[in-house]
Amino acid sequence: MGKVIVLTGAGGVLCSTLAIALAKEGHKIAVLDLKIEAANKVAEKINKDGGIAIAVMANVLEQESLDRARTEVHKRLGSCDILINGAGGNHPLGTTSQPYLQEKDLLNLEDGFKTFFDLDPAGIKFVLDLNFIGTLLPTQVFARDMVGKQGCSILNISSMNAFTPLTKIPAYSGAKAAVSNLTQWLAVHFSKVGIRVNALAPGFFLTDQNRTLLTTENGELTARGRMIIEQTPMGKFGEPEDLIGTTLWLCGEGASFVTGVVIPIDGGFSAYSGV
Structure with missing residues (x-):
């Protein structure tokens, strides 16, 4: 029997892929996104392909917006059985220009150049709020x-940053570490009422947010992109479809005794020491 599945950030590359895959399994999908145009495109594709989906505008940082979204989901699909927290992201104001601090960097007056000391607290707060709150x-x-209810679960989206922080992005790394910690906390807290809570920790997937950091305009790898591929034993970026199998498992009855885990989907990145 299909369940009602709510996905936040579902207008994006990764979660739209999950929404479409879950719809093919017979579930009813609520596509939540701050950008209603993006949500509409995903819902329209699902419905066109014979599934059931609705697009709902929701701001994951505003309680009232989420309450309105819940009311709409109840009215059109029913109460939520599975929640996938896919909304998240980084911000340039929480990112350093270089991976390592050099003394000469303190004298760099180039417009936009940021050392750790130049990071904007507002940008850092935005990243922490977007991912954790x-x-x-x-x-x-x-x-x-x-x-x-029976068979209910929550799936959060963490990151490889949560295991070992990546250079240049302290705010995003810290925020995703918080998501992993919250996942474990919620798994324990909800264990007596039958709600399982787990998380995916994607490795490196090309998305709209990181594409310009990892590839050039002509599709070649940047220096950072090459470094990532060299540290990934499978030698490639992940494809959105690579998240589907683990998602279906964690959201299904086959994982009925699995809760509090954060699963890397990273092509071996977390297992490789670099040697």
Whole structure:
């Protein structure tokens, strides 16, 4: 029997792929995104292919927006059985220009050049809020539907940054570490009411947010992109479809005794020492 699945950030590359895959399994999909145009495109594709989906505008940082989204989901699909917290991202104001601090960097007056000392607290707060609060608030809103029902679960999106922080992006690394920690905390907290909570930790996937950092305009790898591929034993970036199998498993009855885990999907990146 199909379940009602709510996905936040579902207008993006990764979560739209998950939404489409879950719809093919017979589930009813609520495509939540701040950009309603993106959500509409995903929902339209699912419905065109014979699935059931609705697009709902939602800001994961605003309680009232999420409450309205929940009301709409209830009205059109029913109460939520599975929540996938896919909203997240980084911000340039929380990113350093270089991976390592050199003394000469303190004298660099180039426009836009940022050392650790130049990081903008507002940018850092934005990243922490988007990833951590943007996971916590939707869980507060939609997990209420799951209490007392069978087969309910929450799937968060962490990152390889949560295991070992990457250079240049301290805010994003810290935020995703918080998401992993929250995943474990929620798994314990909800264990007596039958809600499982797990997370995916994607490795390096090309998305709209990181494409310009990892590839050039002509599709060649940047220096950072080459470094990542060299550290990934499988020698390639992940494809959105690589997340589907683990998602279906964690959201299904086959993982009925699995909770509190954060699973790397990274082509071996986390297993490789570099030697």
